[in-house]
Amino acid sequence: MKHGVPQGGILSPTLFSIFMNDCQTILPKGVYGAIYADDMAIWTTEEYIGTAQARLQLALEALRMWTEKWLMKINPEKTTYTTFTLSTKSQTVHLKIGEHQLREEPSPTYLGVTFDKRLTRKAQTDKCQEWGILRT
Secondary structure, three states, rough: OOOOOOOOOHHHHHHHHHHHHHHHHHHHHHOEEEEEEEEEEOOOOOOOOOHHHHHHHHHHHHHHHHHHHOOOOOOOOEEEEEOOOOOOOOOOOEOOOOOOEEEEEEEEEEEEEOOOOOOOHHHHHHHHHOOOOOOO
């Protein structure tokens, strides 16, 4: 093993969490992050979509450089973005990791919770009804 933590080791999850916590310190001002195991979500709240896009692009570049420094890889195929807004007009965002254009995910799921673009909880409620967890 050249780097990383042993899979299945008793201390591995703790050591990996300590290691990953460091990457939140490199996020630019106004960009926040949440990490659970190897899943990370970053976000910003802005009045203007262009400002949000610029901040997130800076954060993605900082994360890309951090992962290269520490010999880790971001899977660009699994990396998506969602624009949460109450606006009814179309919002165009272009975010990249390196040269890879990220795809938009209208209903992302993070830690088992499904979100929708207007944060109405409809997607999560529909999923719970489908599973028989919630009855109307």
